[in-house]
Amino acid sequence: MRRSQCCEKVGLKKGPWTPEEDQKLLAYIEEHGIGSWRALPAKAGLQRCGKSCRLRWTNYLRPDIKRGKFSLQEEQTIIQLHALLGNRWSAIATHLPKRTDNEIKNYWNTHLKKRLTRMGIDPMTHKPKNDSQSSGDGNSKDTANLSHMAQWESARLEAEARLVRECKLVSTNPIQPQLNSPAHPAQLIRNKNLAQLALPPCLDVLKVWQGVWSKSTSGSMFPLAGDDLESPTSTLNCSENALAIQTQNVEFNESTVTTLLHDFAKSSPTSCNGGFIKEVCEQMPELKERSDIDTMGLQDMTYNSTESAWVVDSFRSGNENMPLSNIMAGFTDTLAYNYCDDHNSLINLDNGDKSSSGDFEDCNYKNYWNNMLNLVNVWSSGSHVF
DNA sequence: AAGAGCCGCAACCGCCCCCAA
């Protein structure tokens, strides 16, 4: 079934906007705000379709738009985020205040893409175009490491973005999420009204990416337990390292689990259910004994793509040194922040207390963030990434 | 000076997802 085009109505204008049209649109929005875009043109006296009005507003007329040349910092941010997120311009735009996705997209296509190409870097993969030239020196390893970290960082970015949205949602609409409840946060955040909510301060993942990782106060490439991970603009106080899931290197049949995970990965799921976890647990009886992983609880749930990515990406990236327990711990953390309701949430996952009471503001997602970092820290200490 | 080619960017197009009816 073909949907009728919004501009199919005879008489609707297309093409460049005139200053008069801009003025009409601005005046209307200033007075009435943004309601239904479809109804807006008629009310504002514009011979335009609603979609055209929306684009004109979001990409040009909005008062919080910064125009002009991109700074070096912004360029670096775009390149790094593109390496992590790909052509997800709206996601990239959320980390560049006052820049629109359209502007970033244009800048990428007209400037950055060409510049990277000239530098011999594939703008899509962010890898040197001729890998064979770099094999033999450390470049290929560095590239692999960067790619590897990018996968983790990408998953983390997604989780973070979700965290921010959920936090905002729950703080304004105190739904009490229950385990196994239909009101799964991942579903709640799909409420498009969320997109209209102002985001809290950026979690500043780029500073984590660019600074904290390389300037850990311990001198390690990765932040260690005693490091203050607090980001200048982060809403998370990472120095409160009150609780971390204790990851332990358990023995396990790696080939079996790898096969399971690869089979899982091959299916390219957008979601999965606890049956997968059950399978893993059956192959790894020692997992059931782990006090820090609520394997039974995990089996009862449905996981979204971000959660699944924790597992899949870990093995897709080919790090055989990463104990499955770490992956599971990260998986558990990701789930934990979804459902935690107080500062004991992660512990509660352990003792089976999944009651949800209290406000999300009290939710200790600081620990979630810390655990994310700790997870990578533990991981890095066991391998020689970077 | 003028035409051709290139470049940058605003705007459009088409697809997709979400949600209310």
Next chain:
DNA sequence: GTTGGGGGCGGTTGCGGCTCT
């Protein structure tokens, strides 16, 4: 459970301005 509208998103187009010859 289905359908259709609203809106978001990424890819593409086309025009105006700039540079080159």
